[in-house]
Amino acid sequence: MEVPHVGLLLTIISLGFNGIGSADEPSPTADRQQELAAWLDARFESRWKANQLTPPAIVDDATFLRRVYLDLNGTIPSVSQTFDFLSGNQTDKREKMVDQLLSDPRTPKNLGRVWRRMMVPGNGPEAAAATQLLEPWLVEQFTANTRYNDLARKVLVIAPDAAPMQPIGLNAPAAPTPSASAYINAVGRTPDAVSGASTRFFLGVSLNCAKCHDHPFAKWKQQDFWGMAAFFSNQGTAGRINSEKGESYPAVFLGGEPATIPEGKLATEVLVDWMTSPKNTNFGATAVNRVWQHLYGRGAVSEIDDLDRVPPEERLFFLDELGQRFAAADYDMRWLIASLCKSRTYQRETPGKSNPTQSDQLTQRPLKTLQPEQVFDSLEQALNLPIGKSDDSPRTNGTRTQMVAKLSEAATNHPDQFRSGIPQALMLMHGSMISNATDIETSRTLRAVIEAPFLEPKQKIETLYMAALTRKPREQELNTMLSFIGEQREPLQRKQAYSEIFWALLNSPEFVLSP
Amino acid sequence: MFNHSFYDEFQRRDFLRMSLAGAFGASFSGWFGQLAKAAQAEQAQKACILLWMPGGPSQTDTFDLKPGHKNGGPFKEIDTAAAGVRISEHLPGLAMQMKDMAIIRSLTSTEGDHGRAANIMLTGYKEQEAVKYPVLGSLVAKELGRADNELPNYVSISSSQLGFGSTAGEGFLGPQYAPLSVSGNSNNPQARANLAIEFLAPPRKVDKTQIDNRFKVLGLVQQDFAERFDGDSVAAHRANYEKAERLVKSQAKHAFRLDEEDTAVRDAYGRNRFGQGCLLARRLVERGVPFVEVALSGTQANAAASWDTHADNFNQVKLLSQVLDPAWSTLMRDLRERGLLEHTLVVWMGEFGRTPNINTMGGRDHFPIAWSTVLGGAGIQGGQAYGSSGPDGMKVIDKPVKGPELIATICGALGIDPKKENFTDEGRPIPIVERGTEPVKELLKG
Numbered sequence: 017m018e019v020p021h022v023g024l025l026l027t028i029i030s031l032g033f034n035g036i037g038s039a040d041e042p043s044p045t046a047d048r049q050q051e052l053a054a055w056l057d058a059r060f061e062s063r064w065k066a067n068q069l070t071p072p073a074i075v076d077d078a079t080f081l082r083r084v085y086l087d088l089n090g091t092i093p094s095v096s097q098t099f100d101f102l103s104g105n106q107t108d109k110r111e112k113m114v115d116q117l118l119s120d121p122r123t124p125k126n127l128g129r130v131w132r133r134m135m136v137p138g139n140g141p142e143a144a145a146a147t148q149l150l151e152p153w154l155v156e157q158f159t160a161n162t163r164y165n166d167l168a169r170k171v172l173v174i175a176p177d178a179a180p181m182q183p184i185g186l187n188a189p190a191a192p193t194p195s196a197s198a199y200i201n202a203v204g205r206t207p208d209a210v211s212g213a214s215t216r217f218f219l220g221v222s223l224n225c226a227k228c229h230d231h232p233f234a235k236w237k238q239q240d241f242w243g244m245a246a247f248f249s250n251q252g253t254a255g256r257i258n259s260e261k262g263e264s265y266p267a268v269f270l271g272g273e274p275a276t277i278p279e280g281k282l283a284t285e286v287l288v289d290w291m292t293s294p295k296n297t298n299f300g301a302t303a304v305n306r307v308w309q310h311l312y313g314r315g316a317v318s319e320i321d322d323l324d325r326v327p328p329e330e331r332l333f334f335l336d337e338l339g340q341r342f343a344a345a346d347y348d349m350r351w352l353i354a355s356l357c358k359s360r361t362y363q364r365e366t367p368g369k370s371n372p373t374q375s376d377q378l379t380q381r382p383l384k385t386l387q388p389e390q391v392f393d394s395l396e397q398a399l400n401l402p403i404g405k406s407d408d409s410p411r412t413n414g415t416r417t418q419m420v421a422k423l424s425e426a427a428t429n430h431p432d433q434f435r436s437g438i439p440q441a442l443m444l445m446h447g448s449m450i451s452n453a454t455d456i457e458t459s460r461t462l463r464a465v466i467e468a469p470f471l472e473p474k475q476k477i478e479t480l481y482m483a484a485l486t487r488k489p490r491e492q493e494l495n496t497m498l499s500f501i502g503e504q505r506e507p508l509q510r511k512q513a514y515s516e517i518f519w520a521l522l523n524s525p526e527f528v529l530s531p
Numbered sequence: 532m533f534n535h536s537f538y539d540e541f542q543r544r545d546f547l548r549m550s551l552a553g554a555f556g557a558s559f560s561g562w563f564g565q566l567a568k569a570a571q572a573e574q575a576q577k578a579c580i581l582l583w584m585p586g587g588p589s590q591t592d593t594f595d596l597k598p599g600h601k602n603g604g605p606f607k608e609i610d611t612a613a614a615g616v617r618i619s620e621h622l623p624g625l626a627m628q629m630k631d632m633a634i635i636r637s638l639t640s641t642e643g644d645h646g647r648a649a650n651i652m653l654t655g656y657k658e659q660e661a662v663k664y665p666v667l668g669s670l671v672a673k674e675l676g677r678a679d680n681e682l683p684n685y686v687s688i689s690s691s692q693l694g695f696g697s698t699a700g701e702g703f704l705g706p707q708y709a710p711l712s713v714s715g716n717s718n719n720p721q722a723r724a725n726l727a728i729e730f731l732a733p734p735r736k737v738d739k740t741q742i743d744n745r746f747k748v749l750g751l752v753q754q755d756f757a758e759r760f761d762g763d764s765v766a767a768h769r770a771n772y773e774k775a776e777r778l779v780k781s782q783a784k785h786a787f788r789l790d791e792e793d794t795a796v797r798d799a800y801g802r803n804r805f806g807q808g809c810l811l812a813r814r815l816v817e818r819g820v821p822f823v824e825v826a827l828s829g830t831q832a833n834a835a836a837s838w839d840t841h842a843d844n845f846n847q848v849k850l851l852s853q854v855l856d857p858a859w860s861t862l863m864r865d866l867r868e869r870g871l872l873e874h875t876l877v878v879w880m881g882e883f884g885r886t887p888n889i890n891t892m893g894g895r896d897h898f899p900i901a902w903s904t905v906l907g908g909a910g911i912q913g914g915q916a917y918g919s920s921g922p923d924g925m926k927v928i929d930k931p932v933k934g935p936e937l938i939a940t941i942c943g944a945l946g947i948d949p950k951k952e953n954f955t956d957e958g959r960p961i962p963i964v965e966r967g968t969e970p971v972k973e974l975l976k977g
Contacts, residue, residue, distance in 0.1 A: 140698065212660070224660050224661050366760065368759050368760055368761075369758070369759070369760065369761045382764070383760055383762060383764050383765065385764055425706075425709075426706040426709070432762075432763075432764065433763065433764060433767075434763070434764035434765075434767040434768050434771075435705060435706045435767070436706065436767075436768070436771055437706040437707065437709050437711075437771065438683055438711055438771065438775050438778060439711065439712070439729065439730070441771050441772055441774075442728070442729065442730035442731060442775055442778070442779070443729070443730050445730065445733075445775065445779065446730040446731070446732065446733050446734060446779075447730055451734040455734070455736065492755075493752075493755060496751055496755075497748075500744075500747075500748060500751075512741060512744075513744065515741075516741060516744040516745045516747075516748050517748055519745050519748075519749075520745060520748035520751075520752050521752065523749055523772070524749065524752040524753065524756065525752075525753060525756045525757075525765055525768040525769065526752070526756050528768070529756075529764055529765065529768060531760065
């Protein structure tokens with residue numbers, strides 16, 4: 017049978033990284049993950065109980081698999097990976113799958129991409145520079161599981177002579193190497209730009225409004241903005257800066273405590289010491305908030321970049337304590353992600369229409385919009401496309417770059433929003449990738465399905481659903497599709513009908529909005 | 532492919548008009564007389580065509596000449612159809628259209644950087660980090676666009692040239708108000724493929740039955756998903772695909788089929804990217820698109836030529852004028868003959884003007900202090916030159932107009948309230964034009 021071979025190559029790849037160190041002894045790591053997951057589940061369940069809401073059900077294996085593949089690996093699973101997972105009967109197969117994906121090299125690649133999009137949002141030349149120079153560095157950090165406080169230190173502590181700021185864009189020197197300093201280059205290179213961007217990213221506070229005037233909604237004054245910018249000052253005097261209006265400001269930690277810069281220490285080191293101290297709850301809270309948004313589709317509180325505007329009771333639900341636990345665990349990112357993915361909370365259903373948990377925003381999991389790279393990688397998987405250079409594969413021949421660029425024009429960093437436009441829809445309808453994939457003469461997946469003599473129409477439709485949506489059609493869907501096939505009179509039209517179904521599934525909301 | 536929906540649409544409208552006409556006792560002959568025009572002007576919807584001149588055109592060599600002054604340069608001034616209004620000798624076609632056009636000779640700003648200046652002129656606001664202001668096209672698309680339009684509400688032609696460093700786009704209004712861009716990278720006069728929507732056409736092998744089947748199955752799948760899940764993203768996905776589907780099925784109402792036009796018409800617009808872009812703009816407006824922008828850069832001799840004429844200004848401006856004049860004047864005439872001009876505003880502007888004094892390279896440099904833009908058509912009191920830059924062109928001596936006031940005036944001509952507020956993601960209200968800015972009344976029809 018053709019179908020189980022669909023993902024053979026990828027299975028071999030992932031097996032290669034699987035054999036090492038995944039012995040079955042109960043490890044202290046697993047216990048620590050278990051503990052955090054249980055704590056989180058208790059938080060959610062008691063809140064639902066207090067609000068007299070029934071928690072959403074735990075998802076079935078297929079939904080779990082697609083969800084965790086997209087979140088960690090950045091792509092949907094292949095048909096054969098799905099079959100293997102569904103047929104496994106170990107009670108801990110979900111936990112094992114989380115571990116397996118976390119040791120797959122595609123996971124740090126995906127997380128590096130996700131973090132790059134969070135750190136340097138938007139679609140301009142800054143984002144392009146970050147893709148080239150920051151993202152590979154982030155992938156290395158996720159591969160090595162760099163502690164998150166160390167990551168912040170590497171990104172923000174700049175010895176001015178050791179790492180001169182690199183210009184971006186047209187004047188960039190030939191092939192600069194990926195490095196932590198790509199961050200400050202991408203966000204603007206001036207002390208005020210770096211300060212504004214990093215305060216938002218690492219502390220969840222948007223100060224930029226206070227650059228020119230006291231903040232209209234929040235408590236921030238110009239002193240707060242320039243006090244933080246002073247840490248990044250390269251105007252000669254460490255820890256002092258002149259604002260655009262020419263006023264001089266000393267370095268002051270956000271919140272008002274003046275900083276002392278000891279002899280021989282960089283101002284940015286002093287800032288990072290303060291920032292990553294467990295006493296600074298915003299650092300841990302913002303980190304876990306971003307992880308939670310990535311996994312759950314929305315932040316742990318209503319605002320991610322404006323924690324100062326969040327009502328304290330929202331933070332008390334679970335954000336602050338999760339942040340503190342993260343700090344106490346030495347900012348171990350892999351532990352955090354593994355624990356959250358293994359929790360019941362992560363594995364609950366996206367509430368459907370009229371589910372009462374929809375009334376409680378903080379506990380509700382929204383549909384999650386796939387990011388541009390996830391769309392390409394998932395299409396590649398669903399279509400079973402070659403991935404090698406010698407095959408002139410879409411991954412290597414420029415198709416991926418083009419598709420990601422076009423999708424990025426309308427992408428958002430809010431997974432619960434869908435902002436795509438007409439050009440993006442037209443590309444997914446008529447672009448070369450989908451066109452080839454739905455051409456019954458050239459498409460690997462389609463041909464395998466349509467031409468298989470031993471598959472009944474029902475099984476053919478099921479296989480297309482498995483390839484595109486990682487699930488079998490429900491009975492009602494199956495009947496609709498069967499009657500559509502039945503309407504076609506000629507054998508060629510009947511074959512063609514499978515192609516139209518496949519096209520529709522790849523263009524369906526379910527393909528890009530992950531439940 | 533014959534376009535049914537377009538004709539269905541009109542039959543319905545015309546039937547409605549006929550019934551109304553009957554009810555009010557109007558004569559049928561009168562109504563039939565209207566038919567030809569109605570067939571072309573699908574509706575009396577207001578529309579705006581922005582002719583965007585990236586780089587900043589020289590006012591002194593186009594619409595505000597200084598004959599006899601040393602700043603004037605070699606170009607002569609000619610009379611126009613509007614008494615007392617005189618323009619460059621290289622714009623003879625436009626001179627004949629001047630009764631429907633108003634020149635503003637007193638634009639003034641302080642921004643001499645291409646990108647930042649373009650942002651001010653296109654958004655009406657000085658750019659800042661905290662708020663991404665939307666451009667004029669997005670604002671107009673939101674106010675005048677219809678959700679059920681088969682075509683997008685904002686089309687940008689040759690938009691890769693539009694920016695000149697500008698970072699402005701749909702801003703906080705979001706991608707639903709982003710332009711549909713038509714690349715037009717080639718200046719090949721015969722080609723129409725280069726003024727086309729990417730991926731609009733299905734693959735060659737896919738026939739009409741298949742397309743209908745695809746959308747039928749997609750509709751079933753969408754319906755099923757919407758029954759299981761709701762939320763903004765589900766609705767946004769569906770709305771977007773419906774728009775794309777309408778565009779595919781109507782093939783954009785043939786708007787892009789410029790070869791449907793008479794050869795003489797295509798020739799009159801000019802067989803170049805800008806000329807054909809103006810013709811496309813007319814076809815889009817005719818089909819209900821409320822905002823179209825066409826950027827002009829490139830001449831027959833030099834595809835990279837722009838209005839940023841720091842050197843060799845006079846040769847460059849002459850060549851650019853030879854592209855501009857036939858295209859724009861034909862557009863005005865064509866719109867009028869089709870009964871569209873009274874509903875369609877044509878705006879000509881760049882991000883700033885150029886220095887009246889001539890530099891050592893025979894060029895003119897960036898000059899935001901006193902420069903010109905032109906408005907024509909819908910709602911505009913034509914036949915006038917408004918404001919003055921004095922005898923040497925060095926500063927505004929009468930009736931200064933700032934970028935935001937120009938946007939407010941454009942709104943006024945289009946029947947849009949410039950005080951209307953849009954909301955950012957954070958819920959901050961932002962009026963279309965900053966508070967305290969009024970349209971220039973003298974430029975608007977009473």
